[in-house]
Amino acid sequence: MAGGNAIRGSRVGAGPMGEAERGEAAPRNRIGFWCANNHESRVAFATDVDVPETWDCPRCGLPAGTDQQNPPPAPRTEPYKTHLAYVRERRSDADGDALLEEALSRLRARRGA
Structure with missing residues (x-):
């Protein structure tokens, strides 16, 4: 044997692959x-x-x-919504103004004290 190792270049599980080894x-x-x-x-x-x-x-x-003449339609993708867009869905402008005024009045009271 010239050079040495008989299993050089092989790995565990290496070998001929075929139906006989894997089954039907x-x-x-x-x-x-x-x-x-x-x-x-x-x-x-x-x-x-x-x-x-x-x-x-x-x-x-x-x-x-599976029907070539009538493939399923592409799904409709919703555009990305910002946090502000979700807030605007839940609250009207009047509700937002009331909340802002309440928060500002609390902040002014805290600074004044």
């Missing part, structure tokens, strides 16, 4: 899914499972369905 593959069905951008994804499912109605498109991330 489960029977599968390949199902086509189409998104609103007309991307097709073919996903393999075991024959004994229920196929989902939608699948996320790996190319654009939109939901994809």
Whole structure:
């Protein structure tokens, strides 16, 4: 043996991989899914499972369905709201003015004392 180590370059579990080592593959069905951008994804499912109605498109991330003519619509995204926008949903301008005046009067009373 020139140079030494007989197991050099190998690792645990290395070796020929094949059906004999792994066993038989489960029977599968390949199902086509189409998104609103007309991307097709073919996903393999075991024959004994229920196929989902939608699948996320790996190319654009939109939901994809099994009907090529009627793919699911893209989800509607809500714009980002600031904290002030959420406050304005809960309170009217009159309520905000009353709260501000109350806080200012407390602050003035504290400074005056």
